[in-house]
Amino acid sequence: MNETVSEKKVALELRHITKRFGSEVIANRDVSLQVLHGEILAILGENGSGKTTLMNMIAGIYFPDEGEIFVDGEKVTIASPADAFRYRIGMIHQHFKLVDVFTSTENIVLGIRDDQRFNLKEAAARVAEISARYGFELDPNKKIYNMSVSEKQTVEIVKVLYRGADILILDEPTAVLTPQETEKLFAVLRRMRDDGKSIIIITHKMHEVLSISDRVAILRRGEYVDTVVTKDTDETALTEMMVGHKISLNIERSDPVNVCDRLTVKDIRMTTREGVEVLKDINFVARAGEILGIAGIAGSGQRELLESIAGLRHLDSGEILYDNPKTGETVNLCDRTPIQIRDMGVRLSFVPEDRLGMGLVGNMDITDNMMLRSYRKGHSMFLNRKSPKELAEHIIESLEVVTPSVSTPVRRLSGGNVQKVLVGREISSTPAVLMAAYPVRGLDINSSYTIYNLLNQQKKNGVAVIFVGEDLDVLLELCDRIMVIGSGKITGVVDARCATKEQLGLLMTSDTAHKPTAEEESASTRTEEEKSIVTATEAGKGEQQHDSNRT
C-alpha cells in the first residue's frame, strides 16, 4: 500500500473519524482512510457497517463527532453540502434528487450562484461538453420524467462534474442499473479516473469491486478493517474481512418436529415498472415447524418476495402454492389480493419491515390497530370493539408492552413496543405461515430476544416461519435453514446448524445463480436431515470452486 501512496498523491484523507447517533448507536468508530488522485476506491461492508454514514460526512450531510478530514493535505471542515462542493467533493446519492419537470440542464445548474449571467443555452453547451469528454449519453434538454433510471443517474453525475468536483462519491450506483448500463457506467468511471479524478464507490457486489476498483477499503460494524490493493486480493479474503468472526448470541433453538411442506414457491418472476427484474426464477419451500431464514444484501428482492406472497404485488409468472393443513387442499396464491387470500382459508401473517407505514397506523391506538385485522368480522352495522380491546390488553400483558394505556396512539410507543404490538397481532390470528421482515431492526437487545422467542414459539406450534434478517450471527443461531438471495436470485440454501458466516457472505455477494444440480434435485425426495447435509456440502463445494477458478 505504501508504494501506491508514493506513486500518486493523496486527494482525501480521513483520520480517526467517529460518528454517533444518540448515545448508544455508533455508526463509525475511529475510521481512517486515504483516497488518492486518479484512483477508484471501493468501500465494502455489510448492511449497517457505516459506509453511507461515512460518505455522508465527507459530503457534508452529517458532521463527524470526532476526527479530522484532509483535502490535498490541508485540514478542512465540511459542515454542509456547499462546503463539500467548495473542496470539490460531490456525492451521487442512491435516491436521486432531481426535479421531474425540469430539463437535465435546469437540474444541473440548480442552486449554483455565480456572478455570470443566467444563461441556460451556455449551460446546456457546457453539459454537452462534459458529456462528450467522459462519454456520457445525455440530452441537455430532455425532461427528467422522460428519462430512464440510468439517464437520471447520468444527470446526477454530470451535476457533480459541472460543479467542478474532483472527488466523486457514488453510493451503490449499480443497484438500479441493468448489467449493460453498469458496464457503461464503469467505462465512464475509468475514463474519469484516467483524467485524474478520485472516485469512491460503495457497492455490495463482489465481482464489481474486483472489476472496477484499484483499492478496497473494508468496514465492519462501523469500524475500519483494512485497505487492500484489489489485484493482490480475492473474493474469499475480502468476504472474510467483511463479515469477521462469528459471535455467539445464545439464542435458543429447538429441533424441528413434525416438519411438512407448507408454502411452495415455484419459478416466480417479477419486473418493476422501470423494467428492472427484481425476482428471477425464485424456487423454495417453507416448511411447517421450521424457521426459514432469508439472508441477502438489502434490496436484493426480499421485500418484493414477501409482498408478492402476501398478495401485495403482481408477478410476471410462477406459482405460490399453499398446503392447507386443515383440508389438505393446495391453493395458488398468485395474483390474489390479501382479502381473497384470507377468504380462501389461508392463514398467512405478515410483519412488514415498514412497521408504521404498512403494519400499523401510527395515529390510531392499539385497539384500533387490532381491528385492522378483524373489522370485517360480524354482520352488525356497528363495530365490535370489545374483543379487539381484549386482544390489545392481552398483548400488552403477555408481551410486556410498555404503554400508558390501550388508547395511546402507537406512534407514541418506542420501536420495540411498536414491534411487539405488530407481531402480537399477527400471531394472534394463529397463522400457518408467518413472514417477518427485519423484525428486530432498530430494537434493543431485550426486545430483540422477545421477538426471537415469539418466533421460536410459533415454530414449535407448527407454523412455517419465514424470517428476513440482516445480522448473519442471528440468522445462523435462530433459523433452521437459510436461503440466500442475491440480485433477485436464490444463490444458495444452507443448513443453519453447520453453515459459516464466510459461506453466507460469499453467497450474498456472488452474482451467479444457484443452479440446482442433479444431486440436489433428487435430494428433494430425501428426508429433512439428509437434505440439509447435502445442501451444506453443496455450498462448501461452491466455495472450493471459486478458489479453483482463480488458480
Place this chain on the structure above:
Amino acid sequence: MFPTIIQFIQRAILQGTTLLYGSTGEIITEKSGHLNLGIPGIMYIGAISGVIGGFMYKQSVAQMNTVLALLIPLFSCLLGSLLASLIYCFLTVTLHANQNVTGLALTTFGVGLGNFFGGSLIKLSQNMGSTATSIALTPIAKVYKTKLPFADKLGWFGDIFLSYGFMVYLAVILAVVAALVLNKTRVGLHLRAVGENPATADAAGVPVARYRYLATCIGGMVAGMGGLYYIMDYTNGIWSNNGFGDRGWLAIALVIFAIWRPLRGILGSYLFGALYILFLYVPVSMDKQPLLQMLPYVVTIVVLIFTSIRSKKESQPPAGLGLNYYREER
C-alpha cells in the same frame, strides 16, 4: 350594436383586472409550493387597508395632493397584505401548520377584518354628518381612474385599450414580469424547484424557507393590490361591506385555468371577467341569471378535467403544492 360590444369588452377588462391581480399573486405563491387559500382574505385586507389609508389622509388634510392620494392608499394596501401574508408564512413555514386550514382561516379572518373596519369607518363618517351606509373616497378614485392621454381621440381603439386607470396596465405588467422572472431567471428556476421538489432544492443549496416566505409575501401583496383596484377604480372609491364578493375564489380558480402560467392568466382573467358580467348582456329572466354566473367555475372544472386526462407533466400543479417541507433528521 358596436358600442355595446365595446362597452362589454371594457367592462370585462375592468372586471377581469381584479382577478388578474389575484391570480398573478396566487401563481407566484403556488409556484413556491404554497396553496394559499387565504388569498380572498388577503384581497379583502388589501382593500380595507387602502381604504383606511385613504380615509385617514382625506380626513387629515383640506386639500389632497394628487401624488399622495395615490401613494398613501397604495402603500397602506401593500403593508396590510404583507402582514396578512406573513401570518400565513409564519404558520405554515415556521410552525408547519396545515396549509389548507391556515389559508381558510386567513380568508375568514380577512373578510371579517375588512367588514369590521369598514363598519367602523362608516360609523365614523356618520358621526361626522354623513348619512351614507358606505364610505366614499371619490376624490381618490378620480386619481386612480385617470385615463391615458389621447384615449378620447382615438375612437374605438382608445376606448378598448387606453381608457383605463393605471392599475389596469400595472396588472398586465406584473403578470408579464412574473412570467419572465419565473421562466427566464435563476431566481425563477430556484423558486420553481422549491415548489416542485423542496428536498432537491434544499440539497442543491437553495434556501427553501426564504424562497417560500418571499414568494408568498410578494404574491400576497400583488393579490392585495387587486382589492385596492376593486375599491379605488372599479367601484369608484366606494367601500360597502361584503361588496367584494367571491372574486377572491374566482382568482384561485383562475390559477388552475391558467395552468400556473401568468401570461395565460392575463387572457383567462379577461375571459372570466367577460363570463362574470355576461348575465347583464344576455336577455334571461332574473331567476336564470345564476346559471350564467356559474360559467367561470364550470369552465375551470372543464379545464381541470382536460388537464388531468391529458396528464401532461407541465400542465400539472407544482408537485410540492400544499406540502410543508422540513428537513428530516436521522
